[in-house]
Amino acid sequence: MTTAQTQGIKKYVVVYLALVVLTAVQFFVGYQNLEGGALIVRMLTFGGIETVLVVLFLMNLSTEKRSFFNFFVFFMLFVLTTMNIIWTDSFRLLVFRLTNTGPS
Amino acid sequence: MTEATMSHAASSPHTPQVFEESPFSIPSKKLAMWLFIMSDIMTLAACFAAYAFLRNSTPDWPRPFHSVTIVAVMTFLMLTTCLTMLIGLQAAQAGDKAGAFRWIMVTGAGGLVFALLHIREWMQMMAEGVGMFHNPWGTSAFGAAYYIITGFSLLHIGVGSIALLIVGIRYQGGRYKANDIEIMNLYWQFVTLAWLFIVPAVYLMNMAR
Numbered sequence: 001m002t003t004a005q006t007q008g009i010k011k012y013v014v015v016y017l018a019l020v021v022l023t024a025v026q027f028f029v030g031y032q033n034l035e036g037g038a039l040i041v042r043m044l045t046f047g048g049i050e051t052v053l054v055v056l057f058l059m060n061l062s063t064e065k066r067s068f069f070n071f072f073v074f075f076m077l078f079v080l081t082t083m084n085i086i087w088t089d090s091f092r093l094l095v096f097r098l099t100n101t102g103p104s
Numbered sequence: 105m106t107e108a109t110m111s112h113a114a115s116s117p118h119t120p121q122v123f124e125e126s127p128f129s130i131p132s133k134k135l136a137m138w139l140f141i142m143s144d145i146m147t148l149a150a151c152f153a154a155y156a157f158l159r160n161s162t163p164d165w166p167r168p169f170h171s172v173t174i175v176a177v178m179t180f181l182m183l184t185t186c187l188t189m190l191i192g193l194q195a196a197q198a199g200d201k202a203g204a205f206r207w208i209m210v211t212g213a214g215g216l217v218f219a220l221l222h223i224r225e226w227m228q229m230m231a232e233g234v235g236m237f238h239n240p241w242g243t244s245a246f247g248a249a250y251y252i253i254t255g256f257s258l259l260h261i262g263v264g265s266i267a268l269l270i271v272g273i274r275y276q277g278g279r280y281k282a283n284d285i286e287i288m289n290l291y292w293q294f295v296t297l298a299w300l301f302i303v304p305a306v307y308l309m310n311m312a313r
Contacts, residue, residue, distance in 0.1 A: 005194050005198050008194050009190070009191060012187060012190045012191070016183060016184075016186065016187040019183050019186075020183055023179055023180075023183065023300065026303070026304055026308065027172065027176055027179075027308065030172070030307070030308030030311055031311065033313050039308075039309055043304040043309065046304070047301050047304065050297065051297060054293055054296070054297045054300075058190060058289075059289075059290050059294070064130065065127075065128055065129045065130065067127050067128055068127075068128040068129075068130055068138075071128070072142070075142065076142060076145060079145075079146055079149070080145070080149050083150065083153050084153065086153045086154075086157060087153045087154075087156035087157040087160060089157065090158075090160040090161035091160065091161075093161035094160065094161045094163070
């Protein structure tokens, strides 16, 4: 195995260990019976960090040309953000729940 | 160069063709995989948006999971296959054909074990009475959401494992090159990342109290 190969694998092992630790903490938090909002914020935070680690270092997006990096990141952030408009309507449904007894 | 001369240069068999330089400088197969991953992210995000809608608007959403030990084992397995895949890729890029083949096979086998554990998990849920449109605990939408979102992962990892085994065998046979292993690596890292989002959304946020 060459020195460059060993260096590359070292980087991957570090990212792998970080992902294992983050996931273990995620499971620990899952067992804490936290309320909805607090749990979602924590899970999304862990998910965000894991995404950055996987996409940048394991999928090697960090080594791609800057223009492709920008295309991927901004396009995906825009699409994923706008897609979140859909589910916020569920609050309306939760408050103004449709019932079987409609207006007479 | 005018439009007429460009057109002439492009059509003449004796002169080099004039093309716009690729803005991304990325091989076409790799770009195709990145675009596939981007479209797949959108599919998964749509599933999550629908799930979040159902989950948030349903007061009696079930919380059926008492223990997620098997899910933790599955997650650890998938993370480990990410590393074995990368070791295989490094070996392929260094020209170590035997090493690359061995690690790709380990990754594919890991994926198949994951798929088997996943099917076992489904069988347990079915044995507890969870179907697509009914379950013993609460809203009927739970089953549909559970099977569709986890099914996304099962389908991708199952198909990916078989593809890995095929690519590994063809790589050893000389038909595929290290670039093809790199493309499979992109896919494999993505399906693992998708699983890392599915676990908290489906299992950890539905733990029994």
